[in-house]
Amino acid sequence: MKTVIAVLGATCLSLAAQVASAADKPTDPQIAHIAYSAGVIDVEAAKLALSKTQNPAVKAFAESMQKDHTTVNEMALKLAKKLNVTPENNTTSQALTDAADEKRAELAKLDGVTFDKAYIASEIAYHKQVNDALATLLIPSAENGDLKRLLETGLKLFQGHQQHAEHVAADLK
Amino acid sequence: MTALLNRRQLLAAGATLLAGNSPTRAHDGTVHVVIEKLAFLPADIEVKAGQIIEWTNKDAFAHTATVKSSWEVLIPPKEVATHVAAAGDSVDYYCRFHPNMKGKITVLV
Numbered sequence: 001m002k003t004v005i006a007v008l009g010a011t012c013l014s015l016a017a018q019v020a021s022a023a024d025k026p027t028d029p030q031i032a033h034i035a036y037s038a039g040v041i042d043v044e045a046a047k048l049a050l051s052k053t054q055n056p057a058v059k060a061f062a063e064s065m066q067k068d069h070t071t072v073n074e075m076a077l078k079l080a081k082k083l084n085v086t087p088e089n090n091t092t093s094q095a096l097t098d099a100a101d102e103k104r105a106e107l108a109k110l111d112g113v114t115f116d117k118a119y120i121a122s123e124i125a126y127h128k129q130v131n132d133a134l135a136t137l138l139i140p141s142a143e144n145g146d147l148k149r150l151l152e153t154g155l156k157l158f159q160g161h162q163q164h165a166e167h168v169a170a171d172l173k
Numbered sequence: 174m175t176a177l178l179n180r181r182q183l184l185a186a187g188a189t190l191l192a193g194n195s196p197t198r199a200h201d202g203t204v205h206v207v208i209e210k211l212a213f214l215p216a217d218i219e220v221k222a223g224q225i226i227e228w229t230n231k232d233a234f235a236h237t238a239t240v241k242s243s244w245e246v247l248i249p250p251k252e253v254a255t256h257v258a259a260a261g262d263s264v265d266y267y268c269r270f271h272p273n274m275k276g277k278i279t280v281l282v
Contacts, residue, residue, distance in 0.1 A: 156211045160271025
């Protein structure tokens with residue numbers, strides 16, 4: 001858990017470092033790839049949760065994550081097609097995916113209330129990290145207005161997810 | 174033909190009379206709230222008890238109008254959902270799926 005948070009933290013720091021240098025800021029195709037990867041990661045986490053949890057509130061949360069992130073990613077693909085942009089893989093997307101794979105393997109070993117608590121705690125940390133990256137790096141770096149607006153809607157949506165997870169966590173205690 | 178028209182006119186007149194004289198009306202108008210880009214618009218509404226509150230969800234995401242420990246209305250993507258305001262419905266509500274979406278209902282007396 002600590003390792004994963006450290007890895008995520010390091011990713012965040014490296015994102016912030018990139019902001020400092022305007023020349024290194026991510027391009028629109030890279031931003032699209034990062035946002036899309038972040039959505040896929042959360043859908044995978046939701047699928048794992050739905051295969052494990054018996055808790056109605058955790059199930060409702062995971063179902064909402066699966067639906068919302070799938071919908072946003074469909075919107076992102078539609079926009080990429082409209083703008084004739086091909087999302088471009090990059091080190092940030094890869095770091096996010098690697099950290100998520102490690103986290104999912106860790107969660108897969110847990111069951112019952114232990115799983116529920118670890119999954120929801122991970123969702124809070126994950127949404128917080130993605131929201132920070134959206135607010136400080138991805139949205140300010142986006143050149144295209146349509147992409148920027150979609151990211152802004154995404155930020156509002158994911159801030160909602162973070163609060164939803166915090167409500168579920170409070171009820172699990 | 175003339176008889177048919179007369180019959181229609183009679184029916185129409187009858188319907189108008191019934192509507193106008195209805196002694197107990199289920200509601201007294203509808204108050205509309207639009208949901209767009211994860212916000213209730215307007216966020217604050219004033220209603221009379223018995224009025225219908227109608228939420229139109231323009232988002233591609235499912236939302237709810239939830240009053241903690243009380244009622245909840247599910248508002249699926251691109252759909253409309255309603256709640257009949259009760260006398261005790263001066264409440265704060267939120268979306269259970271996205272609690273950063275907040276609204277307020279005030280029942281006028």
